[in-house]
Amino acid sequence: MAGAFKAPIVAALAVAPRHVELVIEHPELSMAAPGQFAHILTPGMLRRPVSFSRIDPQRGRAGLLVQVVGQGTAWLAERSPGEWLDVLAPLGRGFQAPDPARPWILVGGGVGIPPLYSAWERWGPQHRAPACAILGAREADGILMAGDFQGAGLLPVLATEDGSAGRRGTVVGPLEEWLARYPEAQVMACGPNGMLAQVSRVAAGATGPVQLAMEQRMGCGIGACLACVVPATPVGPEGPRYRRVCTDGPVFFREELAWSWI
Numbered sequence: 001m002a003g004a005f006k007a008p009i010v011a012a013l014a015v016a017p018r019h020v021e022l023v024i025e026h027p028e029l030s031m032a033a034p035g036q037f038a039h040i041l042t043p044g045m046l047r048r049p050v051s052f053s054r055i056d057p058q059r060g061r062a063g064l065l066v067q068v069v070g071q072g073t074a075w076l077a078e079r080s081p082g083e084w085l086d087v088l089a090p091l092g093r094g095f096q097a098p099d100p101a102r103p104w105i106l107v108g109g110g111v112g113i114p115p116l117y118s119a120w121e122r123w124g125p126q127h128r129a130p131a132c133a134i135l136g137a138r139e140a141d142g143i144l145m146a147g148d149f150q151g152a153g154l155l156p157v158l159a160t161e162d163g164s165a166g167r168r169g170t171v172v173g174p175l176e177e178w179l180a181r182y183p184e185a186q187v188m189a190c191g192p193n194g195m196l197a198q199v200s201r202v203a204a205g206a207t208g209p210v211q212l213a214m215e216q217r218m219g220c221g222i223g224a225c226l227a228c229v230v231p232a233t234p235v236g237p238e239g240p241r242y243r244r245v246c247t248d249g250p251v252f253f254r255e256e257l258a259w260s261w262i
């Protein structure tokens with residue numbers, strides 16, 4: 001159940017050029033799950049959705065790692081500890097917990113990385129099978145939270161399109177290699193639609209569940225305005241059905257999405 005509340009900012013850290021992580025605190029955040037998001041009021045604009053980058057249920061704290069792309073995210077990035085945010089959270093359907101006995105591949109692109117870190121933070125300690133985090137971006141500055149993964153016991157595989165960090169190329173190469181080794185793996189991914197389409201294609205032969213967290217432009221964030229719909233299965237003679245990223249997602253199983261229509 002989501003709540004509407006005002007939450008103080010307890011920390012604000014510049015983590016990379018144009019990227020700031022805010023930590024907010026409120027008892028409602030104890031209920032937040034990896035893959036869910038907060039919808040945050042930005043003055044004079046619609047609310048802006050941001051995933052949880054880390055969740056501390058004991059203290060009711062959650063991280064929001066924001067990349068500045070426009071006015072709303074620029075406003076968020078200028079906030080300081082002691083200021084308050086007007087928040088609707090936790091929203092949406094998050095990741096389903098992984099099977100601790102099955103290999104687990106996390107694939108994140110850019111600001112799609114933070115929700116995957118919150119999944120590893122929550123479920124990594126109980127995981128008994130091989131695991132891997134593949135983090136990709138155009139350039140080194142866009143690779144987020146690599147140190148957090150490492151600190152939490154998972155050395156990430158990095159891929160940048162310009163070769164400035166890790167392997168040159170996209171996340172697809174390392175994903176193919178891991179799936180060739182562990183075809184029974186379960187996959188969780190978040191990133192731009194183009195990356196998710198590739199992950200969906202490459203993971204089509206995987207026997208484990210493939211969960212994809214979509215980032216779509218949003219209006220209300222609570223299922224009322226249909227601004228965020230994505231084409232979904234089944235696809236009938238009149239086309240696909242549509243599902244709302246804000247309430248039916250943002251996390252979907254790969255077979256729920258009609259990729260040829262996205």
Ligand SMILES: Cc1cc2nc3c(=O)[nH]c(=O)nc-3n(C[C@H](O)[C@H](O)[C@H](O)COP(=O)(O)OP(=O)(O)OC[C@H]3O[C@@H](n4cnc5c(N)ncnc54)[C@H](O)[C@@H]3O)c2cc1C
Nearest residue numbers: 048049050051065066067069070071072073111215216217
């Ligand atoms: C469920 C969900 C979780 C998200 N989590 C994060 C997160 O953890 N960290 C983060 O930095 N961002 C996240 N986003 C994206 C973030 O909400 C947008 O970047 C933000 O709303 C842009 O607002 P703005 O006013 O700064 O930019 P605008 O002026 O609204 O847009 C600037 C540019 O960004 C594009 N854009 C805006 N929103 C999106 C979007 N949702 N997807 C793709 N392109 C978009 C616009 O088309 C435009 O080109 C998430 C989005 C969703 C739906």
Ligand code: FES
Nearest residue numbers: 219221225226246
């Ligand atoms: S944002 Fe309004 S229905 Fe999803």
